[in-house]
Each structure stands twice: as C-alpha cells, then as structure tokens.
Amino acid sequence: MKLKSLITIFLFCFSLIFAIDKISYENLTKRDRVLLSISYYEVAKKYKQIGKEQLAKQYFKEAFKIEPYIEKYMSGELSVPQKTIAIDWKSIFSDATSDNEDKTQKEQKIDSNKQENKTIQQKEDKNKQDADKNVTQNKLEKDNKQIIEKMDNIEAIKNNLNDFINTLKDKNVEKSVTFFAQSVFISSASIYITNYELKETIKGWLEKTTDFNPEYSIEIEKIEENKFNAKIIFKNKVDFFISLKENSLLLKFTKYENVFLIDEIYNPVINETQEKQIDKKINSIDKPEDSIKLLVNYLIENEIDKACGLFSNDVWFDEFNVLLPVDRLKEYFTEWKDKNLSVKNVSDVIVEDSLKKYESVNISLLNQWELDLDNFDKIAVEFKNTPVVFGNPNKIIYVFIIEKTKEQVPYQIVAVIQVDKE
Numbered sequence: 001m002k003l004k005s006l007i008t009i010f011l012f013c014f015s016l017i018f019a020i021d022k023i024s025y026e027n028l029t030k031r032d033r034v035l036l037s038i039s040y041y042e043v044a045k046k047y048k049q050i051g052k053e054q055l056a057k058q059y060f061k062e063a064f065k066i067e068p069y070i071e072k073y074m075s076g077e078l079s080v081p082q083k084t085i086a087i088d089w090k091s092i093f094s095d096a097t098s099d100n101e102d103k104t105q106k107e108q109k110i111d112s113n114k115q116e117n118k119t120i121q122q123k124e125d126k127n128k129q130d131a132d133k134n135v136t137q138n139k140l141e142k143d144n145k146q147i148i149e150k151m152d153n154i155e156a157i158k159n160n161l162n163d164f165i166n167t168l169k170d171k172n173v174e175k176s177v178t179f180f181a182q183s184v185f186i187s188s189a190s191i192y193i194t195n196y197e198l199k200e201t202i203k204g205w206l207e208k209t210t211d212f213n214p215e216y217s218i219e220i221e222k223i224e225e226n227k228f229n230a231k232i233i234f235k236n237k238v239d240f241f242i243s244l245k246e247n248s249l250l251l252k253f254t255k256y257e258n259v260f261l262i263d264e265i266y267n268p269v270i271n272e273t274q275e276k277q278i279d280k281k282i283n284s285i286d287k288p289e290d291s292i293k294l295l296v297n298y299l300i301e302n303e304i305d306k307a308c309g310l311f312s313n314d315v316w317f318d319e320f321n322v323l324l325p326v327d328r329l330k331e332y333f334t335e336w337k338d339k340n341l342s343v344k345n346v347s348d349v350i351v352e353d354s355l356k357k358y359e360s361v362n363i364s365l366l367n368q369w370e371l372d373l374d375n376f377d378k379i380a381v382e383f384k385n386t387p388v389v390f391g392n393p394n395k396i397i398y399v400f401i402i403e404k405t406k407e408q409v410p411y412q413i414v415a416v417i418q419v420d421k422e
Contacts, residue, residue, distance in 0.1 A: 038080075153228065174199075216232050231249065231251070251264065316415035351383065351384055358380035397421050
C-alpha cells in the first residue's frame with residue numbers, strides 16, 4: 001500500500017482524537033508509529049489552516065509525543081521505515097489453547113479500542129454541537145442588539161418630532177431650531193440654509209399664525225447607519241412655514257455626537273418668506289477667507305439676516321471675554337450699515353492683502369483657556385475704517401476663528417480675536 005493511502009487511513013481513524021495514551025502506541029512498530037505521528041501532524045495542519053489554533057496545538061503535541069523526529073519525516077530528511085514481516089515461529093508451533101488465548105486477548109483489545117474511539121467520537125460531536133450553539137447564540141445576540149438599537153433610535157427621533165411640533169405650538173422659536181443642524185439642505189432647490197435663516201423663517205411664520213394645533217402622525221424609516229427618513233403627516237390642511245407635499249413634511253435625520261438632528265428637508269418648495277432668507281451665494285464659499293468677503297458683501301447690500309447666518313448661534317469675543325448670541329450682532333450690523341451708506345465694494349472696507357491665514361500661536365484664547373485651535377481656520381483681516389464687528393479700537397487686526405460644519409457646507413464664524421499689528 002502506498003504511503004499516501006496509509007496516511008489517509010490513519011487520518012480517518014485518528015483525526016477525532018484529542019490525546020493518545022502511551023500504551024496505545026508504544027507497542028507499535030517503528031513504521032506504524034511514524035505513520036501514526038504523520039497522521040496527527042496532518043490533522044494539526046488542517047486545523048491550523050481553518051484557524052482552530054488550540055486544536056492544532058494539541059494535535060502537534062501528540063504528533064511529537066509519538067515520534068519526536070516527525071518534522072524530519074515530513075520534510076523528507078528521514079524516510080518512513082519499510083514494512084517488514086516477522087515470522088513468529090513459536091506461535092506456529094504453539095498449542096491450540098495458547099492460540100485461543102491470544103485470539104481472545106486480541107479480540108478484547110479490539111473491543112477496547114472500538115469503545116475508546118466511540119467515546120472520543122461522542123466527545124468530539126458534543127464539542128462541535130457546543131461550538132455551533134455558541135455561534136448561533138452570538139448571532140442571535142448581535143441581531144437582537146441591532147434591532148433594539150434601531151428601535152431606540154426610531155423612538156428618539158419620534159420624540160424629537162413631537163417636541164418640535166410642541167415648540168411651534170408654544171411659539172418657542174429659539175427651541176424650535178435646536179432640532180436642526182447648523183446648516184440644512186433643501187434638496188428640491190439644491191441649496192443650504194443656515195440655522196439662523198431657518199429661525200428667522202419660523203419666526204416670521206409664527207408672527208402671522210394665530211392657531212397652530214394640528215393632528216398628525218409620524219412615519220420613520222432607516223436609510224443607512226445613523227440616518228433616518230421621517231415624515232410628519234398632518235390630518236388636515238395646515239399653513240406651515242414650508243410648503244408641504246401631500247400635506248406631509250419630509251425630513252432626514254442624521255446622528256451627530258449621539259444626537260439626531262434634521263439636516264435635510266425634502267419638501268419641494270419654497271414659500272415667499274424663505275426665498276428672502278436663502279441666498280445661493282452662500283454655496284460659493286470655497287475657503288474660509290470667502291466667509292469674511294461675503295460678510296462684508298452682505299452688509300454693503302443691507303442683507304443683515306444673511307450676514308448673521310455666517311456666524312454660529314453664539315460667538316465668543318475674546319477681547320471682552322464674553323459669549324454673545326448672534327442677535328446682538330444684528331444690532332451692530334444695522335448701525336454699521338447706517339454709517340457706511342456710501343460704501344459700494346468689499347475693497348472699500350478691507351485693507352488690500354490683509355485678508356490671510358493667521359499663523360501665530362500668540363492668541364489669548366489659546367493661552368488663557370488652553371484650547372486647541374488646530375481644527376479651526378484662523379483668518380486675519382484689517383479694516384480700513386469702521387470694523388464690521390465691534391472690538392477694541394486700539395487693536396487693528398481682527399482674527400476670525402472659523403469652523404467648517406460637519407455637513408461640508410459654508411464656514412461658520414465661532415469667535416473673534418484681536419491682536420496687535422506685527
């Protein structure tokens with residue numbers, strides 16, 4: 001019989017054995033012992049290939065225990081001993097009683113080996129069943145976790161929508177916009193509006209709305225990880241701050257830092273109030289310096305609300321160590337426009353070549369508060385006459401701290417710092 005066939009036989013007979021007693025192989029011939037060791041070695045390799053390192057380790061251990069030089073046989077450095085036939089002359093001439101005794105002992109040994117193999121087989125089957133059970137259990141646990149998480153997210157979004165409608169009933173404009181991202185995409189018009197512009201739109205709508213107490217239902221659908229579509233379906237026709245599609249408001253929620261916010265409105269639409277608030281110029285901002293130019297441009301054109309939309313809801317003025325709501329800027333912008341009616345161009349306001357990135361680290365906001373501003377753009381500018389934001393007249397360089405929104409929309413000014421001219 002060829003060597004490969006013999007190895008196959010040994011693999012079949014012993015592949016399910018975790019360990020083998022010394023008595024099971026010490027009486028084997030050298031050839032049989034080597035073949036047995038090879039079979040263990042082959043099984044170990046198979047287990048290692050499929051990633052069962054622990055089983056592979058056990059079988060390698062048994063292979064070396066049976067034949068310490070197994071690797072040399074596997075590499076061909078040593079050859080498997082030839083099969084020899086030893087004639088037992090003594091047994092030939094022994095009496096029948098002795099033969100029967102030997103036969104009985106052999107049968108008993110065979111029965112014992114069969115029982116041992118059966119026990120090992122049962123143990124291996126049980127291990128496999130346990131492993132399969134663990135895999136199934138883990139999959140069920142993972143599926144259940146995903147289902148629970150999805151249900152929790154849907155419930156959170158539903159609560160947000162109910163709270164949003166309640167803020168409109170209460171005419172609480174400030175709170176109503178907290179359910180929206182800093183910039184909201186109007187998909188039908190392919191434009192973004194800022195959170196501030198949205199607030200002004202809702203404010204104008206509520207001022208002329210006397211009774212808003214609608215009956216409605218909510219539908220929510222997951223579209224991808226951390227993103228959900230939501231629909232508010234009003235039972236009766238309502239006058240809303242945005243045109244409705246089939247009496248429904250269609251929204252997209254995205255999860256930002258564990259909070260779901262509305263960052264897209266699907267409704268096709270825009271009513272007259274919104275058209276005044278939305279400006280396609282805001283989509284032309286390619287770099288943070290453009291925000292400062294657009295700010296000045298808005299003030300020259302007396303677009304005060306749009307100028308406010310370039311700032312975050314609250315702005316830090318480092319020179320005065322104060323955090324101001326953007327509404328306070330609106331008053332200053334109005335005064336600035338009244339004083340600069342003759343200004344027609346951005347170049348009349350900003351000193352030529354002064355608008356650039358500020359590289360110095362000597363910023364009090366950094367030094368006093370130990371803040372890391374690496375993720376923000378720092379844009380320096382010098383104004384020719386009256387600065388477009390209030391500040392200390394003795395410091396002529398204004399450094400705007402600008403952050404790009406997560407939705408990759410126009411840059412938002414979050415702080416203003418003043419420094420001496422170098």
